[in-house]
Amino acid sequence: MNRDLENPGPDDEIDHEGPITPYKQLAAILTARIERGDWAPDRAIPSEVRLVQEYGLARSTVRRTIALLVDEGVLYVVPQRGMFVKGK
Secondary structure, three states: OOOOOOOOOOOOOOOOOOOOOHHHHHHHHHHHHHHHOOOOOOOEOOOHHHHHHHHOOOHHHHHHHHHHHHHOOOEEEEOOOEEEEOOO
């Protein structure tokens, strides 16, 4: 596990007791995974349900993370299709 609280790595887990809110931790982890190439531009990332299961978070927390990444231009949402990595 990466010990840099400000910049979690792609393989880090959520620290539920840490000073950084879980939705920001998840946003940093997903961004790191995109930068590493886990998901190509215009390809779907895992569903909300999958992210809830994988990271042990509430669905509302995952939704807040997705909204943040959409606002930051990292992801875009296609209704009835999922969340996709925004191309550069």
